[in-house]
Amino acid sequence: MKFFIDTANLNEIKEAQGLGVLDGVTTNPTLMAKEGITGKNNILKHYVDICNIVDGDVSAEVIATDYDGMIREGEELVDLHEQIVVKLPMTKEGIKACKYFSDKGVKTNVTLVFSAGQALLAAKAGATYVSPFLGRLDDISTDGLALIQEIRDIYDNYDYETQILAASVRHTMHVVNCAKIGADVMTGPLSSILGLLKHPLTDIGLAQFLADHAKGNK
Ligand code: E4P
Secondary structure, rough: EEEEEOOOOHHHHHHHHHOOOOOOEEEEEEHHHOOOOOOOHHHHHHHHHHHHHHOOOOEEOOOOOOOOHHHHHHHHHHHHHHOEEEEEOOOHHHHHHHHHHOOOOOOOEEEEEOOOHHHHHHHOOOOOEEEEEEHHHHHHOOOOOHHHHHHHHHHHHHOOOOEEEEOOOOHHHHHHHHHHHOOOEEEEOHHHHHHHHHHHHHHHHHHHHHHHHHOOOO
């Protein structure tokens, strides 16, 4: 499973990249705003800064909601850096734009996916990635993991190449459960990746090893 980090914070991206397990970055307009990145030129420069840190795909989301605007913005985004993936909303216009870009060989990520039908449509339009929002479904008492499983089954039925990018991952168990289902990629906060390191028996075991070594090497 590929690990993406879902942030626009350069320090967090550097930390995840430094771990040696990072495969890409996803951003969205909320995450950019959270970092105080505003104004077109600053936003475009920030995407390039992210691409220069990570070895892998970087999803940059269009703001336009009409087809022509999405194409215009998407083309501007892909011209920035070869690692850019055009992130498009799961709307009629977004699906048309996805088909346009996939026909041109440009990588796409269809975002804001909350049903298996939407994921099927994204695959038909040739999306590189489809982003079902696991955590946001859990937030409204709907089983987000069940959706990931449904999409996995549908894509496997037809050998669709679209990669399931489990998004809105909130914690370590989301990561583990997505891996069990066979999601191709997960994107979450740095804490969801670092959480995988933790086990009390690891800490206790290491403390014991070091203490025993110290006793024998006084
Ligand atoms: C996906 O690409 C989104 O950026 C994201 O995962 C949203 O997560 P949230 O529900 O935690 O905001």
